[in-house]
Amino acid sequence: MSRLVVSDLHASYGRLRALHGVSFTVDAGKVTALLGPNGAGKTTVLRALCGSISTSGTVEFDGSVLTRRSPSAMARLGVAHVPEGRGTFADFTVLENLRLGGYCRDRLDEDIEQQFTWFPRLRERSRQLAGSLSGGEQQMLAIARALMLRPKVLLLDEPSQGLAPTITAAVYEILRSIQDSLGTTMLVVEQNAKVALRFADEAFVLETGRVVLSGPAAEVAGDVSVQRSYLGT
Ligand SMILES: Nc1ncnc2c1ncn2[C@@H]1O[C@H](COP(=O)(O)OP(=O)(O)OP(=O)(O)O)[C@@H](O)[C@H]1O
Ligand SMILES: [Mg+2]
Known part of the structure; x- marks a missing residue:
């Protein structure tokens, strides 16, 4: 079952267009990884989903189209966001x-x-x-x-950013046990494609505001261009 169905999302910052019709789904109880280079629009996708920027396009949550996506409305639905740079007090x-x-x-x-x-x-x-x-x-x-x-959905923006490999592994191990025991739906943005593709069930790749590849994580990991660009193989 799809928890989120996102269709044709467009977003801009002033005159800069950051997302050019992004569509993807996030399955309930699964981990979806969002990969892509710097500036591809990954953080913007998460901002769109937690309602902190306005976008055109539609977002369905558990089968209902969300017309208003303010941060408070999204939090009430159970969408929790761990922003880039973490945002603790x-x-x-x-x-x-x-x-x-x-x-x-x-x-x-x-x-x-x-x-x-x-x-x-x-x-x-x-x-x-x-x-x-x-x-x-x-x-x-x-x-x-x-x-x-x-939360029903946890949006994570680069949980490995700035962390040593052992600490990254520890954080992902905890996320794994949380996912196993609660079945929380997760959408994880990562630059560290190796870690993300090992953790995720599904994955998609964003480049300059467009989805260029999506599918089961194992298939995405096997894609030649992903291997060359993100996996260093
Ligand atoms: N607040 C903002 N104001 C203006 N432009 C922005 C803002 N936030 C992002 N952008 C621009 O939008 C585009 C997408 O940025 P975004 O932060 O979504 O990329 P990203 O994929 O998360 O990159 P990174 O891997 O570096 O975190 C970039 O060109 C960026 O410069
Ligand atoms: Mg980002």
């Missing part, structure tokens, strides 16, 4: 960031405990200011904060 502690992430939830303590089970490092750092966490810890906090919404 630097001057708040780990615990305060998690509380803010779940502000509209009851059973807050239970949900925070769940995050600490997935991210034991955050329990150890719960009273530390987010701004003083390491890059990997900040990424974990950003993901944990998004999960506090109990």
